Amino acid sequence: MDFVVDNSWIVPYSPLISKTFKTHCDVEYCNSVNSIKYICKYATKGSDMAVFGFQSFNTNDEMARYRVGRYMNCNEAVWRIFAFPIHKCHPTVVHLAVHLENGQLVNFTASNVVQRAEIPPATTLTSFFVICQSDPFARTLLYSEMPRYYTWNASSKKFQRRKQGDTVPDYPDVRSTDALGHMYTVHPKNGECFYLRLLLVNMRGPTSFELLPTVNGTIFPIYRAASEELNLLENGTHCPSNP
Incomplete structure (x- = not known):
């Protein structure tokens, strides 16, 4: 059986795009994270790192012998010269x-x-x-x-x-x-500070440390007791003891 093999078997392409730009353009359908990573890796992989060292016969200090150097390619250098943003964090x-x-x-x-x-x-x-x-x-x-x-x-x-x-x-x-x-995270073994954070996650508009453990008009002496009253803890066996 004979098969007709042309350049469409090699890479996907669009005749309209090839005619418009007068060159062959590889057209890919990004259907996974790996595909996007392959296409964008050269622009997003970041700067290369180089490690070099200095050796002195008069000292054996490792901190003085080794330095970390950074290699900056031409693309990043131009980006920084024009003061373009290097990174962005959203939302705040x-x-x-x-x-x-x-x-x-x-x-x-x-x-x-x-x-x-x-x-x-x-x-x-x-x-x-x-x-x-x-x-x-x-x-x-x-x-x-x-x-x-x-x-x-x-x-x-x-x-x-x-x-x-x-x-x-x-x-x-x-x-x-x-x-x-x-x-900030607080470890359960940190006693009352852990229960204070637990109350802050669930109670609205407290006005002071003293009034924070207030449940139904009753002010409890410790944050752990207020957490138990609000059923934020399953039972007493699950509460770590205060130091």
């Missing part, structure tokens, strides 16, 4: 602190140690409590939903309402975006 992700009362990280010096001890610096969590005390809309939100409607000012350590974005129904002065809030 805001990291939200999780800590017990007066348990935030504090940086101090010998001159301001007393002041920092008396007035610890504000965090996203303490600012969330403060804004819930005066803002009715904030009291309707979970802690992780704050970055969608508020921006975090790192210099003043305060949440501020967004001035750009979509209007929120029933709240004409509030704007929303697609920003995400990411709460």
